Amino acid sequence: MKGDPKSWAERLREIAPELIEEIYERKQPSKGLPDLEIEPGRRVVLRFAPNPNGPATIGSVRGIVVNSEYAQRYNGEFILRFDDTDPKTKAPLRDAYSWYLDDCEYLCAVPDRVVYASDHLPAYYEYAKKLILMGKAYVCLCEKDVFKRYKDGKVACPHRDSDIDTNLERWEQMLDRECGYREGEAVLRIKTDITHKDPAMRDWAAFRIIEAAHSRPEIGDQFRVWPLLDFESAVLDHVLGVTHIIRGKDLIDSERRQRYVYDYLGWEYPLTMHWGRMKIHEFGRFSTSAIAAAIADGKYTGWDDPRVPTLRALRRRGITAVAIRRFMIDLGISETDISLSLDNLYAVNRKIVDPTANRYFFVWEPATMSIENAVAMVAQPLLHPEGDAVREIPVGSTVSVCRTDIKGLGVGDRRRLKNMYDIEVVSVEPLVAKRIGGDHGEWCATEEKPRYPIIHWVPDERARVVDVVVRAPDQTYEGVGEAGIVSEEGNVVQFERFGFVRIDSVDVEKRRAVAYFAHR
RNA sequence: GCUCCGAUAGUGUAGCUCGGCCAAUCAUGCGGGGCUCUCAAUCCCGUGACUCGGGUUCAAAUCCCGAUCGGAGCACCA
Numbered sequence: 001m002k003g004d005p006k007s008w009a010e011r012l013r014e015i016a017p018e019l020i021e022e023i024y025e026r027k028q029p030s031k032g033l034p035d036l037e038i039e040p041g042r043r044v045v046l047r048f049a050p051n052p053n054g055p056a057t058i059g060s061v062r063g064i065v066v067n068s069e070y071a072q073r074y075n076g077e078f079i080l081r082f083d084d085t086d087p088k089t090k091a092p093l094r095d096a097y098s099w100y101l102d103d104c105e106y107l108c109a110v111p112d113r114v115v116y117a118s119d120h121l122p123a124y125y126e127y128a129k130k131l132i133l134m135g136k137a138y139v140c141l142c143e144k145d146v147f148k149r150y151k152d153g154k155v156a157c158p159h160r161d162s163d164i165d166t167n168l169e170r171w172e173q174m175l176d177r178e179c180g181y182r183e184g185e186a187v188l189r190i191k192t193d194i195t196h197k198d199p200a201m202r203d204w205a206a207f208r209i210i211e212a213a214h215s216r217p218e219i220g221d222q223f224r225v226w227p228l229l230d231f232e233s234a235v236l237d238h239v240l241g242v243t244h245i246i247r248g249k250d251l252i253d254s255e256r257r258q259r260y261v262y263d264y265l266g267w268e269y270p271l272t273m274h275w276g277r278m279k280i281h282e283f284g285r286f287s288t289s290a291i292a293a294a295i296a297d298g299k300y301t302g303w304d305d306p307r308v309p310t311l312r313a314l315r316r317r318g319i320t321a322v323a324i325r326r327f328m329i330d331l332g333i334s335e336t337d338i339s340l341s342l343d344n345l346y347a348v349n350r351k352i353v354d355p356t357a358n359r360y361f362f363v364w365e366p367a368t369m370s371i372e373n374a375v376a377m378v379a380q381p382l383l384h385p386e387g388d389a390v391r392e393i394p395v396g397s398t399v400s401v402c403r404t405d406i407k408g409l410g411v412g413d414r415r416r417l418k419n420m421y422d423i424e425v426v427s428v429e430p431l432v433a434k435r436i437g438g439d440h441g442e443w444c445a446t447e448e449k450p451r452y453p454i455i456h457w458v459p460d461e462r463a464r465v466v467d468v469v470v471r472a473p474d475q476t477y478e479g480v481g482e483a484g485i486v487s488e489e490g491n492v493v494q495f496e497r498f499g500f501v502r503i504d505s506v507d508v509e510k511r512r513a514v515a516y517f518a519h520r
Numbered sequence: 521g522c523u524c525c526g527a528u529a530g531u532g533u534a535g536c537u538c539g540g541c542c543a544a545u546c547a548u549g550c551g552g553g554g555c556u557c558u559c560a561a562u563c564c565c566g567u568g569a570c571u572c573g574g575g576u577u578c579a580a581a582u583c584c585c586g587a588u589c590g591g592a593g594c595a596c597c598a
Contacts (some may be wrong), residue, residue: 005540005579012540028532031546051598089597144596151594152522187596198523200594208596215595253568253593276526277591330547332533336526337591344532344548354561361558385561418557454557496558520560 032329036070036244044076044243048116049083049233052096054288055303056103057313059248059278065328066246068109068274079240080104080111084118085232087214092118094215099303103311107321115240117232118219125175127235127265128188128207132167136264137206139170140189141181147324151202154195154455160203166184174209174225183209183224190231192260200253206231234258242270247336249274276337282473283309306473306516307391309373318492318502318518323349353492353500358383360391360488361418362468362495362515363455364479366400369458371423372434376443381419391484395420398460400480414452418496422452456496458482465511470501472517487514492518 038044046067046415050060064080071078080100084092104111128438131137138158140147150157162170171188173180188207195203205228227235233254237245245255252274262269286309294300295308306310314324327345331338359382374397380390399417409415414424414436423433458465458480481495489506501515 008578009540032533049598053598083598086597089595127534140596148595184596196523198594199521200523202594204594205596210596226596228596233598248592249525250592251598255524256524256593274525281531330533334533337589338532340532341530341549347548350560357560359558359560381557385556385558416557420557451557455561456558494558494560496560498558499560 006362033069033073033332034065036074038074039243042243042369044071044074045079045241046071046076046244046246047079047081047237047240047242048111049081049117049247050100051086051090052082052084052092052100053090054096054292054310055095055099057286057288057291058280058283058309058311058314060100061107061311061324062275062278062328063247064104064109065106065268066333068104068107068111069325069329070244070246071112076243077112078109079113079115079242079509081115081236081240082117083229083232084116084216085226085229086213087118087226087470088209088210088212091212091213093100099312103315106311106315107324113240115236116216117236118214118216120232120236120239121223121226123239124207124232124235125225127261128171128227129168131190131261131264132171132188133164134264135164136191137188138162138191138261139174139202140187140205141170141185144184152199154202156194157203157317160189160191161195174207177224183211185209188225190257190260192257198253198256201257204228204230204257230254230257231261234261237270238262238265238267244273245270246273246333247275248278249276272285273333274335275331275333276335277394279337279339280309280339281339306471316502316504317516318353318500319345319349320492322353323352342519350500350519354494355386355410356384356491357494357500358391358484358488359385359494359496360482360485361393361458362479362481362485362501363400363402363456363458364470364477364498365403366401366458366460366479367406367431368398369401369406369423369431369433370398371455372397372426372432374435377420379419393419393459393480393482393484394464395457395459396461399457400460400465401455401457402479416452416454418454418456420457462511466506467510467512468515469513470495470498470515470517471504477517481513485515486511 026297036044046481048063048067059427068078082097128137138159140157142157149158170186174186186209187205189203189383190206192201192203194202207222207225207227210226211224242281244301255272262465291308295302300308301309304316306313306317323345327347376396379393379395383389383391409425411425411428414422416422422436424436426432426434464483465482466485468485485503486506486508488503490503492500492502494500499520500518504516506513
């Protein structure tokens with residue numbers, strides 16, 4: 001039965017035309033997040049579980065957005081859970097808890113429930129004891145690297161086969177602050193399969209002793225035995241009724257480890273999805289602790305320094321929540337590692353911000369230009385190109401223009417001062433120009449076509465401008481802007497021919513404003 | 521070393537489960553042009569990809585095997 005595909009298609013059309021449509025029906029391009037596999041009649045419960053040892057980074061934002069998006073889509077529950085069960089190596093930052101709450105709110109992802117893993121020690125202890133009694137967990141007294149050697153050799157350590165009573169007794173000793181084991185002397189392990197072909201699965205540690213106090217005052221030094229992530233998360237996901245776990249693929253093995261606990265206890269493991277590693281061109285690889293160190297060194301001004309890959313920094317720059325959500329959702333959930341540019345995020349944000357951002361002139365690296373036969377006038381550029389509202393800029397015979405705009409200008413060159421009039425350079429050093437073109441009334445915009453290159457300006461009079469500093473990720477721009485900027489504190493505006501910025505702070509007295517650069 | 525996972529234009533993404541309107545979707549970027557008193561917006565046009573090698577099949581981006589490359593786990597971190 002040989003033949004080419006075409007003749008097969010023809011034959012199919014003859015003998016079974018109804019199948020043709022079936023073949024062609026699928027494969028609709030889809031957008032954004034795929035549908036979730038859901039159990040009918042059961043409310044979906046998702047959680048985002050950060051360690052509050054710093055503020056939300058771009059990576060965390062993906063977790064917040066994706067999980068909350070699904071919760072919203074299926075009318076389910078979104079839980080923010082602080083996985084803060086290591087008071088020492090990854091000591092929680094007191095402020096980070098509220099930063100996360102605040103960031104979730106900004107992202108339109110207000111959690112339905114906020115949970116602190118450090119509030120649930122009794123629950124972890126309860127299940128630990130249960131597992132010990134079942135013979136599925138044992139206290140291991142090996143030193144770290146001694147155990148590693150056993151594990152790598154697929155052989156049980158001497159403590160693996162201790163009887164249940166011994167384990168129980170040792171567990172009590174772990175918990176006993178007075179005369180029990182000390183930090184580093186004992187851990188509780190989950191018994192899996194010491195010969196498992198994947199070394200990552202073999203008898204993993206569930207609890208260890210940490211004598212440091214927890215940074216939450218309500219917890220303090222109440223506990224000295226803390227669960228590790230896999231145990232803490234396993235118990236809490238069950239207790240909270242989490243139905244779907246969606247997170248980075250660095251935790252993909254966690255599931256397989258935790259399934260031992262779920263199987264022993266007869267629990268049902270949630271459905272999981274994982275996304276790949278995310279690398280942002282503009283930031284490269286980063287870790288929360290590395291950023292913290294750089295801030296401590298004074299390299300960055302803080303967690304919201306525009307050069308830092310935190311949500312706080314993005315917020316300060318005027319990247320909107322809608323843009324961030326759309327950006328993250330469009331990434332989907334692929335396990336492929338990705339390396340992407342923030343340009344995509346900026347493009348989304350630009351579309352959102354452009355229709356509402358007011359326009360202003362900002363002259364960076366200002367140079368003075370004086371104008372012969374100038375007319376005093378009030379320039380009236382549009383506040384927004386789509387609207388009727390204008391801003392009013394009184395101007396006389398001197399203006400400030402960007403140094404980059406006059407570089408290379410020679411005598412006789414012509415330019416249009418936007419919303420003012422056309423000029424011709426009569427002297428370069430000092431920079432002097434003369435008004436050209438029509439001269440009717442106050443302003444003399446020339447009508448004739450060849451349009452000279454347009455440059456923007458600002459009056460060169462202290463009283464009519466404000467000093468503006470723009471902090472961008474790559475550099476800081478200093479210059480002067482039109483006076484109206486002072487009324488835009490907190491808003492995203494566009495500095496014409498420069499880009500979108502968020503006016504971060506305004507000092508009316510000193511006539512100063514600080515803006516954060518968003519994007520072009 | 522052991523184990524697991526992934527690979528579609530410059531970048532991200534759809535299609536892969538269940539092979540066939542796939543000479544491959546959308547976005548962004550880039551190039552050209554229109555409009556414009558902003559280098560923004562907007563409108564046209566263009567650009568460019570199934571990692572490689574085998575196999576199965578009438579038919580492979582899709583299924584199988586191998587290789588290459590990339591990533592992750594093997595913590596008393598999360």
